[in-house]
């Protein structure tokens with residue numbers, strides 16, 4: 001059976017492996033550079049990107065991760081993983097942190113604020129729904145989440161999040177709630193794709209909705225490495241049976 005690597009230094013790697021299992025796929029934990037040679041796709045989970053970067057540095061993983069991305073192998077970063085894959089990150093701790101890069105975008109590390117400003121929201125996901133079926137929306141779990149501030153022309157935006165006009169981020173001054181029509185709704189980008197790289201600011205691995213995992217597995221198949229047609233057939237069958245179930249929260253099973 002084809003396997004998907006999951007960077008397992010810190011964060012929600014077990015939850016990704018469980019989501020892959022629900023689709024009939026095996027996720028293998030990756031902790032050392034040489035382990036990247038035996039896999040053809042990788043998920044970088046959410047967690048805390050500064051800590052994860054320190055651990056990656058300790059294990060000398062950055063050169064191997066960059067090479068993996070440059071070889072065009074499919075890589076999906078969720079939350080802290082998205083930060084890893086960004087070419088540029090702002091809002092970093094003093095001294096910054098090393099990035100793998102590859103996604104031509106700038107992310108803000110804690111765009112939505114601190115841990116207590118974590119939230120869940122229904123996101124419109126037209127591309128995901130057209131590829132995977134199911135509802136037009138996806139329940140986004142945002143945990144001290146980043147957001148994408150800017151993207152290059154080659155980057156496809158798969159989801160954005162409308163920030164209510166009366167919610168002002170990064171302002172210490174009191175802000176008056178204005179007439180709805182006076183302040184246009186601002187949208188921030190929360191899911192992107194560039195070639196074989198996928199990035200989501202939220203945590204699909206913490207939901208029962210496996211469509212983002214299934215979408216990534218199709219990217220893996222399209223590269224023509226890794227999954228066999230038989231394996232993908234299994235994963236499609238699994239995801240269509242999932243579609244019949246209602247996506248309840250809390251949903252990690």
Ligand SMILES: NC(=O)CC[C@H](N)C(=O)O
Nearest residue numbers: 046047048049079080109
């Ligand atoms: N849930 C997450 O992965 C949070 C990421 C966090 N904002 C960071 O800087 O690492």
